[in-house]
Amino acid sequence: MLLPGANSARILVADDDADLLALVEFSLRHAGFEVVSARDGLAALAAFDSGRFSLLVLDINMPGADGFTVCATVRTRSSLPIVMLTARDQEADMVRALEAGADAYLAKPFSPRTLIARLRALLRRTSESDVPEVIVGGHVLKPESHSLLANGSELHLTRLETRVLYTLMTNAGRTISADRLLMDAWGRSGPEERHALKQVIYRLRRKLADQPEAAELLNTNRNAGYRWGTEPTASDRSLPEESGPVTLP
Numbered sequence: 159m160l161l162p163g164a165n166s167a168r169i170l171v172a173d174d175d176a177d178l179l180a181l182v183e184f185s186l187r188h189a190g191f192e193v194v195s196a197r198d199g200l201a202a203l204a205a206f207d208s209g210r211f212s213l214l215v216l217d218i219n220m221p222g223a224d225g226f227t228v229c230a231t232v233r234t235r236s237s238l239p240i241v242m243l244t245a246r247d248q249e250a251d252m253v254r255a256l257e258a259g260a261d262a263y264l265a266k267p268f269s270p271r272t273l274i275a276r277l278r279a280l281l282r283r284t285s286e287s288d289v290p291e292v293i294v295g296g297h298v299l300k301p302e303s304h305s306l307l308a309n310g311s312e313l314h315l316t317r318l319e320t321r322v323l324y325t326l327m328t329n330a331g332r333t334i335s336a337d338r339l340l341m342d343a344w345g346r347s348g349p350e351e352r353h354a355l356k357q358v359i360y361r362l363r364r365k366l367a368d369q370p371e372a373a374e375l376l377n378t379n380r381n382a383g384y385r386w387g388t389e390p391t392a393s394d395r396s397l398p399e400e401s402g403p404v405t406l407p
Contacts, residue, residue: 167212167281168192172202172228173243174220178266182215185270191277199223206232213277216260218244218251226258233259237304237317239280241273249353256357259316263350279345283321292327294387297372299327308372313365318343318358326376326386335383359384 169191173179179195186193194209196202200222206214214232218225229240241262242255252263262276289301298307304320306313315323321343325334340347340355359378366372377385 166190166192167277168194168210169213169215169277170194170196170202170205170209170211171215172196172199172205172220172225173215173217174198175217181270182273185274186277189274199225199228202228203231211238213238213281214240215273215277216240216242218242218255226254229255229258229260233316239283239317241276241280243268252350252354253357256316256318256354256361261317262344263354265350283343283345289324292324294327294330297327297375299323306372308366308369311369313369313372315365316358316361318354319362319365322355322358323362323386326384330387331385333379333382333385339384 169186171179171182171186171193172195173182174197176197179197183193183195194205194211196205197220199220202214202216202220203223206228214229216225216228220228223231225242225244229242232238232240239261240259241264242251242258242260243264243266244251244255245266255263261280264273264276291301292299296309299305299320300307301320301324304315304317306315306323322339325339325342336352336355337347340351343355343358344351359376362376366376375387377387379385
């Protein structure tokens with residue numbers, strides 16, 4: 159039976175630690191989620207192929223196929239949110255998780271309450287699917303396909319990169335604080351998210367490097383935040399004075 163305010167989301171959890179897996183399963187079911195569990199990476203991929211899920215929770219260190227491999231494989235087939243778990247709070251793991259396409263990163267040990275809060279925040283940000291394109295100058299951001307069209311070429315983005323660019327481009331010419339970007343992309347502004355934001359900006363710069371005109375549009379104000387472009391041009395889409403947070407797919 160679902161608890162009051164419970165979610166109907168179906169979550170796939172993969173971890174080779176039997177005790178932790180049992181604890182996470184129990185906590186998520188108690189919070190109202192439907193849970194399918196897997197003890198290794200290959201079992202996680204098989205479960206993913208055989209069912210429909212709202213979100214994946216993947217341990218990094220698993221036999222058969224590690225969490226990075228599972229995450230990257232799922233990303234070739236789906237854009238559903240993915241949370242990566244690891245016993246090591248290391249920057250290299252976080253960077254690899256983001257590169258594989260993860261949406262969030264949680265270091266062990268963690269409390270079930272923290273995990274549930276993180277999952278609910280991610281699910282809220284994926285509950286809407288009809289988000290319009292953003293056109294600024296010659297650049298078109300397509301949230302549905304997670305891509306940016308620039309000068310006739312298409313740049314493929316992760317979900318996090320799309321969220322960050324959405325906020326920046328819908329406020330083109332205005333400096334947006336790191337706190338605002340964190341709340342729009344993750345729903346919180348903890349130290350893990352702050353570090354992840356820097357990595358997302360770095361990855362966006364790398365992707366835009368082959369498009370010099372676009373690369374020059376992503377600016378950093380170290381004291382205030384980040385900005386897309388210098389100031390809105392007459393050819394840009396009319397934008398509000400300050401657009402509020404928008405839930406992206």
